[in-house]
Amino acid sequence: MPLADEPAPGLPGVSPLPMLPVADLSGRILGLGAGERLVLVGIGLDGIGPYLDASEAAHSLLVLRIAGRRSAAAILDGLLDDLADLALARWPDWQNPQNAPTAPEPHGPWLKAAAKHAAAGRPPRFRRAAWSLELAQLMRAVAPSGLVLVAELDPAAPERAAPVIEVLEWCRRHGTAVAALFPSAPPPVPPYDRVLYGARAVQRPPAPVEARFLAPPSRAHPASAVEKRVEAALRADAELGPLFSGNATVPLPRFGTRPRVDLLWAAGRVVVELDGPEHRLDPTFSADRHRDYELLAAGYLVLRITNAQVETDLQRAVEKIRDVVRLRRTSEGAMIR
Structure with a gap:
């Protein structure tokens, strides 16, 4: 009407x-x-x-x-x-x-x-x-x-x-x-x-309309186009958007470290890392594996997705993140909201 x-x-x-x-x-x-x-x-x-x-x-x-x-x-x-x-x-x-x-x-x-x-x-x-x-x-x-x-x-x-x-x-x-x-x-x-x-x-x-629309500020690394694309895709997703924050630190008291990760679902203890070509070679490759160990020992699930996967099939990368989130929510009978 x-x-x-x-x-x-x-x-x-x-x-x-x-x-x-x-x-x-x-x-x-x-x-x-x-x-x-x-x-x-x-x-x-x-x-x-x-x-x-x-x-x-x-x-x-x-x-x-x-x-x-x-x-x-x-x-x-x-x-x-x-x-x-x-x-x-x-x-x-x-x-x-x-x-x-x-x-x-x-x-x-x-x-x-x-x-x-x-x-x-x-x-x-x-x-x-x-x-x-x-x-x-x-x-x-x-x-x-x-x-x-x-x-x-x-x-x-x-x-x-x-x-x-x-x-x-x-x-x-x-x-x-x-x-x-x-x-x-x-x-x-x-x-x-x-x-x-x-x-x-x-x-x-x-x-x-642009003046009447306020989007949350991006927390993706300003130099990473891949991080920005994934962050934008997650924000547009009703299930995943409210969960993840970008470019976040994870306190690990047991190890005395505070690694900065690309994407973090803090309540669900899920970390998503987006890896460029430099992550295939040492010393970066070894440092990544050690950080994965610390995160795993502290109770975090770590999902690594390559930049190439994001660039060729962004929606598939989002679905991988969704699968890990749903796994975390249902694993061991724990229902995380």
Whole structure:
């Protein structure tokens, strides 16, 4: 039976929000005009970065700094500090009004004092000045074509969201474009109801299947294509996949050794070794036989399969491993799960 499309993320008890395709996200945010507001549900600051395209920017963008600031006054004071730091970094480009012909005329006394501060290497902040004056003048210095202020709001903590909303609305009334981001839908109650009018849900394409699939990390030796093939074949096998780990060590206290084996079923005490041509000749051949003796004396069954057998008939090699596993499970009446 076909399934209905998943509804757009909306607000509890409210009709689904209109959708904004993620492809249109950059143009809508960066194209906001003075005093305009955009509220997006279903995306946060971490999510918008990949979609912002500076070539679409009609205005500058600044992310509002919130961390460590609990009151609206503290958040706004921090915003003005940030703008003053940016103004200092851009000195002396904003000193002359003709450098920003589209911006409002500068306030003469502020411009004179700000230029003096900047020339001395100090950010042009004046604590006794009206915040509205500072915002207007600093925006003119930093973003003469206009500024978009972006902030992420906590949809589950009204007490944390309230001062941010207050700052966004204050800045919007004083000519700043604002974009409010909600990672998930907030309830339509105060203080959220102040900004939810006209909100849109961000519509993102589904993640490709590769991004939604997590395979366990390979433990095969990175230089051994044969080990990787056998490991992959075992993982795909419902019976054998949960049993074996690759490139594992086996503690042998009696002999004081910890040999590393290609494949190990620890609970069943079964070892599988995959041997290349070098294992046919001494001293490797003799060392292998001695290690087999130690493993056998410690209660392990050892199955050796050559690389050539894996390369010519991988499924037959898997069936050999299955036979040894079933032998171990049934031998002497012991049922190992």
